[in-house]
Amino acid sequence: NAGVTQTPKFRILKIGQSMTLQCTQDMNHNYMYWYRQDPGMGLKLIYYSVGAGITDKGEVPNGYNVSRSTTEDFPLRLELAAPSQTSVYFCASSYAGDNTEAFFGQGTRLTVV
């Protein structure tokens, strides 16, 4: 059981480039999330999805886009990368319903230079 798998683990982007961070889960979870983690700032929610075809903005969505065509996959797209997007990105998933455990991937460390 792989849980939540993120690729790549590390990436360096030049300013203005685009990329997609991949996230897949094999737990048949309805809910999926993207967070970014900056030093001393905790985790901030970028986008979330409550099921295939349904996505919504979190606290810090600017500069990002998502799609959810299947239950398993929830890719995060960065368009026109900026230095402010240098961060560690975590994908997570959980069952639907109240107060269930969120399972996190191992993260993608992105540097924009």
Next chain:
Amino acid sequence: QQQVKQSPQSLIVQKGGISIINCAYENTAFDYFPWYQQFPGKGPALLIAIRPDVSEKKEGRFTISFNKSAKQFSLHIMDSQPGDSATYFCAASTAGFQKLVFGTGTRLLVSP
């Protein structure tokens, strides 16, 4: 009102001591309060969680104390061990949806 304030930012405890991390919130609609543990290079993992209908929850050496009137909750790690050295995040969410609001994290170092 969506913030969860966490303190201290860092903490050094001797082996066998008690580690205490505190969090405070404003949004009275929050009704689920988990603590996540994160080791370097890993994603956060659920450690223990509490709902506001109880004032304390204990799992092994880890205890959450919850004060609904003060809108505060804390994590106590008894008999702290070097293997507990990690970053700890408190979080909160509202009923019906697991959209966690995280604290800023506490880096715990347990010295041998």
